[in-house]
Amino acid sequence: MLRFIIPIGLFVALAVFLLIGLRRDKETLPSPLIGKPVPQFELPRVDDPSQKFSNRELAGKPYVVNIWGSWCVACREEHAALMQIAQRGEMPLVGLNWKDELPLAQRWLQALGNPYVVSAFDPEGNVGIDFGAYGAPETFLVDAHGIIVYKFVSPMTVEVWEREFLPRVKQGGVQGE
């Protein structure tokens, strides 16, 4: 009897491990920035590169940082959702235009609409790296204390916005400030 139980038991154990491995999301890396202060940056604005934008200007209120680029196919996919989210006006969306070219970025916003209160231009990609970005689009939620409370890697949807983003700032008691 034992000679059957042991191999079958081993097989079941292995199958369970492999099944867990199949279902795990190995694409999304856990961000070490969750719970840490948002990286401070000062970059030229996409709409007017002679002007600088610093995210210090937004301190004290929750906001969203969305990393995008005109080269990024998935960014095009999420764009309509970002437009809808921006229209709701619950929080300002800040664009981090990552490793892009200025004319292409400007044309993108003109053609598809601009969901951002401001887009910061990061052609060298150093600010993106400060955010631990490894692929656009990535969307960060910064609370009123300047802490990154959530990161979403994938095209944004209104459903994700309502399920993952909005409750996290309501919990912080900063809604309506």
Add this chain to the structure above:
Amino acid sequence: MKALFAMMIAALLWMQLALAIDTAPAFADPAQQARYDRVIRELRCLQCRSETIADSNAPLAADLRRQVREMMAAGKSDQEIFQHMVDRYGDYVLYKPPLVARTLLLWGAPILLLLGGGAIAAFVIARKSHLPDTDPADPGLGAS
């Protein structure tokens, strides 16, 4: 024969050169260049995952190599460079995972497997050596 051998060596050396991503050496000082080559081989490209930033053509890998060069030029230590990357990308960015509580099983797995396999082998061998030899065609050891 000697010429062929020399050609093979030359071809191998040339392949080594072709593997380098950045065409020009990053540092004039050979010691610094060696250090740079070692550091970028210990950092993972987050875009391609199974490659180090030394091997990857991804734009992110190029940016991370540039940051390593800049930090080295600024006199940062290896530890500071690795910490800079870990702060942004987590332990996953390190090709050699650190030995911490969370990775204990990972580092201990080879020893555990060796001990487990050894125990099973010892058990099987011990049991088999007590069995009577049932093959008449093979008198086996000890039968003369």
